Amino acid sequence: SAVISQKPSRDICQRGTSLTIQCQVDSQVTMMFWYRQQPGQSLTLIATANQGSEATYESGFVIDKFPISRPNLTFSTLTVSNMSPEDSSIYLCSAQGAYTEAFFGQGTRLTVV
Amino acid sequence: GQQVMQIPQYQHVQEGEDFTTYCNSSTTLSNIQWYKQRPGGHPVFLIQLVKSGEVKKQKRLTFQFGEAKKNSSLHITATQTTDVGTYFCDVSGGGNKLTFGTGTQLKVEL
Numbered sequence: 105s106a107v108i109s110q111k112p113s114r115d116i117c118q119r120g121t122s123l124t125i126q127c128q129v130d131s132q133v134t135m136m137f138w139y140r141q142q143p144g145q146s147l148t149l150i151a152t153a154n155q156g157s158e159a160t161y162e163s164g165f166v167i168d169k170f171p172i173s174r175p176n177l178t179f180s181t182l183t184v185s186n187m188s189p190e191d192s193s194i195y196l197c198s199a200q201g202a203y204t205e206a207f208f209g210q211g212t213r214l215t216v217v
Numbered sequence: 218g219q220q221v222m223q224i225p226q227y228q229h230v231q232e233g234e235d236f237t238t239y240c241n242s243s244t245t246l247s248n249i250q251w252y253k254q255r256p257g258g259h260p261v262f263l264i265q266l267v268k269s270g271e272v273k274k275q276k277r278l279t280f281q282f283g284e285a286k287k288n289s290s291l292h293i294t295a296t297q298t299t300d301v302g303t304y305f306c307d308v309s310g311g312g313n314k315l316t317f318g319t320g321t322q323l324k325v326e327l
Binding site for chain 1: 250252258259260261262265305307313314315317318319320322
């Protein structure tokens with residue numbers, strides 16, 4: 105199993121600013137992903153964080169808005185840029201090895217005012 | 218594209234009653250995973266099913282994979298308040314980005 109430390113756990117931000125969320129895994133993992141979840145809804149995949157190369161974004165998400173870094177096999181960041189109230193949500197990172205179950209960070213509850 | 222529906226969307230039960238959620242796919246699946254998310258928490262892996270018709274049990278939880286590998290069910294016997302949460306199926310095929318179902322939110326009343 106893997107333990108993922110995600111921070112911050114929550115934040116209240118002014119519109120137009122940016123927030124960077126960090127995820128640290130206690131072991132090397134093959135894949136890391138970033139999700140967004142609205143209250144009471146399922147998880148929506150934002151992107152796959154690729155180690156040493158640009159992230160792979162899902163439809164509706166772009167690098168300028170959600171830049172992602174993954175400098176090594178245990179760490180990744182997601183930045184929510186130029187925030188608006190519509191970006192208020194819970195953001196989750198997950199990590200998994202090949203053909204194993206996924207483990208999730210505790211989530212970041214973001215409120216944009 | 219692949220469509221994954223879970224039913225019901227919500228379920229309220231009295232403690233001690235049974236509960237079942239179903240996950241239905243429009244395509245044949247290689248495998249299926251189930252996750253539980255407590256209120257305010259993050260998804261936690263429960264089980265993986267791989268074989269056609271496979272049945273696995275974890276205490277009061279019974280997981281089943283359909284013979285055609287297009288659907289799956291999670292059944293909880295004699296629910297307890299600790300079972301409260303949202304149950305998601307994932308049809309990613311394991312080792313790939315998760316493709317979550319719509320989820321079933323379970324509430325258990327005393």
